Amino acid sequence: MSLRTLARFAPRALARAATTSALSRCQRTSSILSARPSSFLRTQQVSAFSTSVFRRAIAGEVDEEVSAKLASEIEFENDVKQNEPLPASIKDFMDNSPWKIEDVAGKEDVILTRTFGDEKITVSFSIADLHNYEPDMMEDDQAMEDELDDIETGRSPQDQRGGAADLANEANEDLEAGADEAAVPVRLNVVIEKPNKGALNVEALAQDGAIVVENLYYYADPKLAHSSDANAVHAAQDTYPGPPFGSLDEDLQILMERYLEERGVTQQLALFAPDYMDYKEQKEYVAWLQNVKGFIDA
Structure with a gap:
């Protein structure tokens, strides 16, 4: 995870600590009020529903502060973006690979597609891996x-x-x-389809510039290889998955890795995926900030 991403998460811990302190102060205040005469409590209860307080609540006294803070965050992220060039792995992949990138704004998944002879090949990964990553220390x-x-x-x-x-x-x-060198492993879902022949589904990790195959499945129905449909996921669970990839003959494992390399699942892709995941996460974060600010300002 990049240092910039880590820097964003740090203030959240401080905010939680501040919230805990504020709650403890509120609890102490509550205990003091409970010890005072009931007449005092009745006075406070009546004043709490005064018209002036109600009007201030509707006006949203914190809105301007929230909007200003969001604007500051957006400005910071844009400044960082201007000072950071596009990673070489992303530029090289876009310029020299046969893959077509499908990156829909607001969506977590990134989809790569290409053809190889009569085969249709799809590789997908998600920026959710970046949020869910917990290094094993x-x-x-x-x-x-x-x-x-x-x-x-x-x-x-x-x-x-x-x-x-x-x-x-x-x-x-x-x-x-x-800290800024450790790459978050990216889970790749590779689907290779042939007309009327079903599909191979490969689950792999892109990490440290290498592709590590974890599982290999075959489905007579190519739809079962794509996990976007709930019915397909359920049907795939009832299908024999095949043996663990690591239990296959070593020569067969090596040949399958070469098979994937010929179809573009290479070291270039292993370098691209983690960098693009971080790049997309930053874009989505800035868009999220802008959407929240637009809602607050409306």
Whole structure:
């Protein structure tokens, strides 16, 4: 995930903390009011429904602040867009690949289509993978704990403190250096159709510049290979899926990977998909900001 995306998520955590603080203040105020005489409460209840308060509520006192904040976010995103060139992987793919890109504004899915002889090939992926991605830090945490244990058992207390601090600093530096380099894996749904012959459906991951095949299915009805229809999804679940791809003969796995490469499911696509997913997410985010601002201003 890009640093820009991470930067957007950080203020949300602060907002939740502020909300929790505000709620606690409200709870304290509520407890104070409950301890006061009932006459005071009756006075407050009557004033709460005054005409002036009602008019202010209709006017929307926060609308202008929300609109201004949204405008600031839009301006920031546009400035970032102007200063960031289109990734080379996207430009190269658009200029030199046989794929046609179908990217509908407001939709999460991106669809690539092409023909190969009498075959119709479709590759789809979704920006939802970017929102749902949660890096698995357990292995890194365990490695860090093991190194700290080695330091504690092999050094004096003073050296232990220095060694642990050095190790923590080194880990932080590695994290900062690689924050914008770690690519979110993209799930690809590849469908290869032949007239009157059904379809092959390949589920794969595009990650670190490589295509990793996870599952391979065959459907006599090509509709079952496309997951957009609920009836097709249900029917596909009743179809024998075939063995796990990793359990196939290694030579067959290699040949199937070459089969996909000949049809354009290549390293070029593996580099394009994660970058385009991030690029599209930014476009959709700016459009979302503009739509929300237009609603607030109306």
